[in-house]
Amino acid sequence: MIRENREPESLWVMDHMQVELPTCRIDEPVGQAGARAEERGYSVCPVVNEKGIVLGLVGKRDWDTDPTASAEQLMDSAPTTLRPSDPLEKAERTLKKSDRGAVLVTDSDGKLLGGFFGVGDKKASGRKQQLPGSEVWS
Secondary structure (H helix, E strand, O other), X not given: OEEEOOOOOOOEHHHOEEOOOXXXXXXXXXXXXXXXXXXXXXXXXXXXXXXXEEEEEEEHHHHHHOOOOEHHHHOEOOOOEEOOOOEHHHHHHHHHHOOOOOEEEEOOXXXXXXXXXXXXXXXXOOOEEEOOOOOOOO
């Protein structure tokens, strides 16, 4: 399904999420993951398995602390997540509570669909997005 943001006032996470996040594997050094994330303008990097299931989240403070440590050693193993169908109001409240500046968006199986960085996020708002397949879109 392709969605086009027509109005910045859209009330759903799916219309304000960034779908092309850099990811890393659990055994990858966080310095490598961080370099890749920062190159693309991000300060977080979701840790996923081979099926795209979220295992954790690493961020700038992690790769700045010990760039040679593995993602497994430093990741937040229980990051807060949202669903694409969550209301924008809930997403904004959740983001304000987050100390990472982002909240991951997953399907009900924990598969990474994207990240929510806020309504004013220039990367996500006002552009067409190809949303990954999941039961939400079936």
